[in-house]
Amino acid sequence: MGKYIVQGATGDFEIVLGLEVHAQVISNAKLFSGAATEFGAEPNAQVSLVDAAMPGMLPTINAECIRQAVRTGLALGAQINKFSVFDRKNYFYADLPQGYQISQFKHPIVGEGTVTLDLADGSTKEVGIERIHLEQDAGKSMHDQHPQYTYVDLNRSGVALMEIVSKPDMRSPEEAGAYLTKLRTILRYIGSCDGNMEQGSMRADVNVSVRRPGEPFGTRCEIKNVNSIRFVRQAIEYEAQRQVDIIEAGGKVDQETRLFDPNKGETRSMRSKEEAHDYRYFPDPDLLPVEFDDAFIEAARASLPELPDHKKARFVEELGLPDYNASVLVAEKESCDYFEDLIAALAKKVGKDVKDVAAKASNWVTGDLFGALNKAGKSVTESPVSAAQGADLLALIEDGTISGRIAKDVFEIMFETGKDADVIVEEKGLKQVSDTGEIEKIIDEVIAANPGQLEQYRAGKDKLIGFFVGQVMKATGGKANPGLVNQLLKPKLDG
Amino acid sequence: MTDLTKLKIAEARDLLKKGDISARELTEAYISAVEAADALNAYVAKTPEMALEMADKADAMIKAGGQKGMTGIPVGIKDLFATKGVHTQACSHILDGFKPEYESTVSQKLWDDGAVMLGKLNMDEFAMGSSNETSYYGPVKNPWRAKGSNNDFVPGGSSGGSVASVAGYCAMGATASDTGGSIRQPAAFTGTFGIKPTYGRCSRYGMVAFASSLDQAGTITRDVRDGAIMLESISGFDAKDSTSVDLPVPNFEAALTGDIRGMKIGIPQEYHLAGMPAEIEALWHQGIEWMKAAGAEVVDINLPHTKYALPTYYIVAPAEASSNLARYDGVRYGLRETVEGGGLVDMYEATRAAGFGDEVKRRIMIGTYVLSAGYYDAYYLKAQKVRKLISDDFKRAFEKVDAILTPTAPSAAFAFGEKSDDPIAMYLNDVFTVPASLAGIPGSSVPAGLDANGLPLGLQILGKAWDEETVLKVSGVIEEAAGFTAKPEEWWR
């Protein structure tokens, strides 16, 4: 695909991007305490005395968080470190009760890996993962509740996060967006993070620098805590232009932390808060190193589902799905689950191999079903038509009980009422007419009623066959088996 | 009737068992003793009502046949152990008014065994000190005075209140904590028995942290047997402390066989310090003779990195402390100082400036510096490497010997103010105790004699990791041989 270039007055600039994604680990309890991680509780109700950093309280590690980090590393094809160490990152803030965050600095649990981006033009690109480490989330400060006071809620304090650090391998806002999309898909597939950016369970720090092509990396700025893919792209566009403007004006980009303001579409310096940060990392003496063996890694590997890249390849190569349908389906694990449940049920019902029903079914799922869900603002898991019900509907087409046209009407009713397809077909009398005699009778009537068109057809206007088919379908209320109509009509028209 | 406060734990246990005394009587005697001993300044909070309630419970336990070693025994708790609803401030101003909603594992174990809490004991602020002079509540006075003198001496530190309460008959035993010698050095200064078990033997849950990789709870008692009884009560695995080790707790009292025949006792040559008082050398020599007389084999050993232990400690401990004490910020508990028109950062700075004493501030500053960018490798990392060498020295030595015998401290108790203006002179007090703290091995201090002024001196026994039994056994032999019967004049009554 075309290179993304920022055109300056003095020449072209290229953007260099690296992302640090904070992904909240799916677990019942917090990383170092037994308090719940659920969203939306009363303030400070999901806080243990450990999370509130009461004197003498000590951390104990949640096994599930280790397992989830390892699974995530495996899903990204990354190096898994059997020995890792928790460090303290020291700084003061009202919502950081210990006065330090327990994180991993020198020895992270996961090392280098790769994410394959699917770009809009159908091409792919590999982005390197530098590392993944586990750390605690901080609490939440609310500055707008009281004129003099900031209110602090520690419910988030101590929730496990994975910080997934990419290499500076991305070169355009689109690539950064595709990276986040793909990462989110993978995390959701394996169930290590729900990927919900609105609720903050996935947030990105974006490192942006610019350079003239061929030059070494420029000075980077880190845009903190961007919470949607759209904002990430906007922030990069703005920030890259800002840096180019500085350089072209003869200035120097300062390495600093910046904040994206979605209302203004701008980034601004956070320097005042950053003043004199020196995190004084050192190994947390309250914890021992995290160690596990190959058997633990293999068990984590065995728990992984089929991952999206593999699934897509299988859909295209083995099931003959159009590339586009396969991409749409693998984007969400739930979509795939629906689709695979549906084709399994359908194949069983009509006595065919899944290979033979999959492509058509994928058209229906990505077209009719997703269209209706989209319109209704529902996700696939909220679909009023279950995979089994969808399979029933498609089976009715497959065995000739209803036509594809009628199926659309039936689906509409199913979507509204949740009723089964066969019930609707029965109730509304929508069964396809496949009785040869009956159809022949109607064909004869239609031919008799349209002598002019018959003449034109016989004079060589072949296309008029469509007109006759239409008339027959109209006369049967769309219920005539279209294949049969075609088959019977031609000899009669030809005379 | 005899003075109940003069009983040892083991004696009281037997009388309680026979029904000759009740826990209530014993507790009442101690409550009076505590009331009469304000001059020692050992207690920073007294809990007489709780004590009586707990005593009644203990009497019921005994009646029901459920007596344990510590049932009905009145004890004091060092102020850094969290006690639910009771003053817990590590004797710092910054924890003003703090009453935890939880109980430390160590104190909980005592209460589970039926022990009785008399109150909270004075200590150096956050356990940072060797003389108890850094306490926000003022120094503790050593119950011992020099012969023919009315001058006060320090009790040692940081467990100054613990040793003074036990030596001054205001508690039968006391919890204490040792980070670099805070159990053993004050025990030596007050003629009491102090034992610090192996790091990981007692849970640190609910113990206000000073330096997490060094802090370890232990006990102060009037003799070795009492120490064995009380240590057994507070020991044991705790899932709430990731550094607590899941090993069974031996019957420590059973280790006191008095038989050390054939045992090898190491004498580290590096502990012969230039300029050490002759009395200390003499006492040590006496200890060696006692060992030989009891049938042990005395072996010279080398702990080559000994002289680097103190500097190592004074990097590692302040570094950890600077981070551990970051939570005292005026947000969730304790002192809050605000600045007119100021914001969050001003509150932090004002609160911490007002809440911490000079020694604590000094150590936070050192710790912050040695961890800061550009200095981490040169100080902290270097110190952790030297610490490894010190630990390895002990491992090698314990391949050859069963226990190590040294003096506990390079001097007897000193006068107030004598060292408080010179941090390094103060730090040197811990020269013999710090190496074992760095290595995490168990150690005790046994009263072994008096100096020329009539002040107590102690000998230190060090053992292998998890071998508190040998430490106790050898301690018992020293105690027996020393026949230490001297008592302080009860001037404070």
Added chain:
Amino acid sequence: MSNIDKATVAKIARLARIKIEDEKLEPLAGELNNILGWVEQLDEVNTDNIEPMSSVVDAKLRWRADEVTDGDKQQSVLKNAPRGEYGFFAVPKVIE
């Protein structure tokens, strides 16, 4: 050899969030230099190829089961707060 000056003391104090009056910076610099000068005797020790001590006990980190066993104690959490309002800790605002 360390040489902490007044500005460095001010910087460390700021990092440690301890307000130190201007006139106390100089004397404190002296004290800290004394202590650091003393600990620097560690430079004599050859620590090539020595791994730093990573844990005092020879044990493995125990892992906890992923169960909710704690929390739901808002009152306990806020009990000792110098200022708590509506279930929150209240602190002076950050002044930018």
